[in-house]
Amino acid sequence: GKSHVLLALKEELVSASQLEAEELDPDLAPDVEEEEVEEEEEENDLGDPAVLNAVHNSQKGLLSSLGITAPGVLGTSPASLHFLWQTLDHLVTLPFRPALLSTRSAACHFGPRLPAPDPSLLCSPPTSWPLRLSHLTQLHPQHQRILKQQQQEGRPQSLPAKKWPQQPDFYANLMTQKEKDWVVKVQMVQLQSENPRLDDYYYQEYYQKLEKKQADEELLGRRSRFESLKLVTPYVQKAGVYESVVRIEGSLGQVAVSTCFTPRRAIDAVPHGTQEQETAAASSQRLWVLYRIEKMFLQLLEIEDGQQDGPAQPRDSEQQSSRVEKLFQALKAQGQNNLEAADDGFLQALSVGKGKALVARLLPFLRREQAVSLLLAITRHLPFLVKRDVADQALQMLFQPLSKCIRHLTFHELLQGLQGLMRLPPGSSERPITVVLQNQFGISLLYALLSHGEQLVSLNSSIKEPSSDHSAWTDVVILTAWAIAQTPTASLAEPLALPSNLLPLFCHHVDRELVQKLEARLEYHFRWLRNSDERKALCLLKLTFWLDRD
């Protein structure tokens, strides 16, 4: 009865798999289950429906069927045929349905369709059993060819003596079925996605092609439509709240539940503000400034590119100058609310390191008036900028372009700028110049301005005549000298460039006592003069001065 059925079945199965083996082509995805079902249905009249059902189920490869826990089944049969019998026998006698249910409930939340591992791999010794290939088994084409060859040759299915150790393998099932299922579940959870077509495009496409092929074949008249199993991840209900760390009981460490589009928060990043107590408004203001700077930088890059190509046509230079104009306007433009003072937009940009770089690179492109206005704005607000630059120390990059611009200053403009530094701001007893002297950029700029002034004065005799401008100039110089003398040597900043006409300038305007004090300071600067000749020249100058005065 039963054994007869089993034998017949076995033969059918063997022939069926031989058929499949011939059509080996992963793309075609041999219809394993389809074949089996066909054969089984033919056999229906032969035997016990329960038997057939059980076998059918085993080949459907439900997960529970993998739990052949009795090691004896796999371990004790020497010959393959006998082994096969035993397997089928075993399958039949095992309480299938109940096992199914219990496994399902244990491995909670498994999806409607369970992943179907290749059942043949499960119940066969790999060498001798002709491999059943579902579309989930992927073999190297060479491997497939070899297998096909083997089956065609009708290779004797003999087990090597080495295998199937005589003593039972005690370690064979260290992991219980539950544990295995659990690990699979955890790994599957990590794979699940709400948008499989996006995340797992290739497999979805492949499966679609497969289904279409099967549908076509069905249309062409193959008897029954059998769905090949799809690998589906178990559906785990995603929590409404996004927790940064997802913990699954018993799992080790974090589980990557999120996808690449929703990366998990590995560290709780706390924003570190270097500024003191920024209010919400202030931070949004800052963001706005940063945004402006980025926009302006893009414009600057365009201008620089235009420059590189060379002024080919007048049209290009027009375009270029219009770009520059636009950028300049943007620089001067206000923040979100136009209530701030005139220079504020510009100063805000300068408070950021990148803004300074922007201005430094823009200056060469500006027209004289524009550059001068920027320069004067900087000079006016020098203490403020110096204070804001403590973190970046980036003002230095402005020095070069600004010093080029200084040469174009008129005397009047220069005076305007310098006078601003001398004035006592309301509510403070400290002149801006003191702060300036302690900053490298500040002192360099100051020296450059003074040097230029001196040059203008010496070149232009009209200024020498007593006039309000000239006296203003003298005041500026004296105040500066006094401020320098006041500052302790150690806190005097090192200028980026020391103009050679400074000392004569001071000597001309300042009394002896003050000059002595100045000397000490200026010598402190002079020691950095690399050119010793220059130093000698200065010493000579000093000497002549003293001789003159005396």
Added chain:
Amino acid sequence: MRLVTLSLILSLFLSPEKHLVLLRDGRTLIGFLRSIDQFANLVLHQTVERIHVGKKYGDIPRGIFVVRGENVVLLGEIDLEKESDTPLQQVSIEEILEEQRAEQQAKLEAEKLKVQALKDRGLSIPRADTLDEY
């Protein structure tokens, strides 16, 4: 990833089979896969480290191995029948270690010559990441 998971599980279910694990540092381990976890950490039983040099190979018995998942390159079952079919020749441990040392030496020398030749021509190739020896 899906197929890796599945094949891993399948291998487990056939655990009387030997498995071959290739590690990132180039070592080949052969043993019985007893346990896995979600990171693909492996527990191998009666492990043997197989060193291949040319046509020879040697097995060093290692016992139990616990391998961290990230170091695994691939894992496969061994077809024991085919295992005995191999054209390779098994030699003793001392011999294979000696062969390996000689091979490493030869490789180093060749590398040195190459680097020197490149240097002579004014080229320098930065050293690749030495973590993955392969």
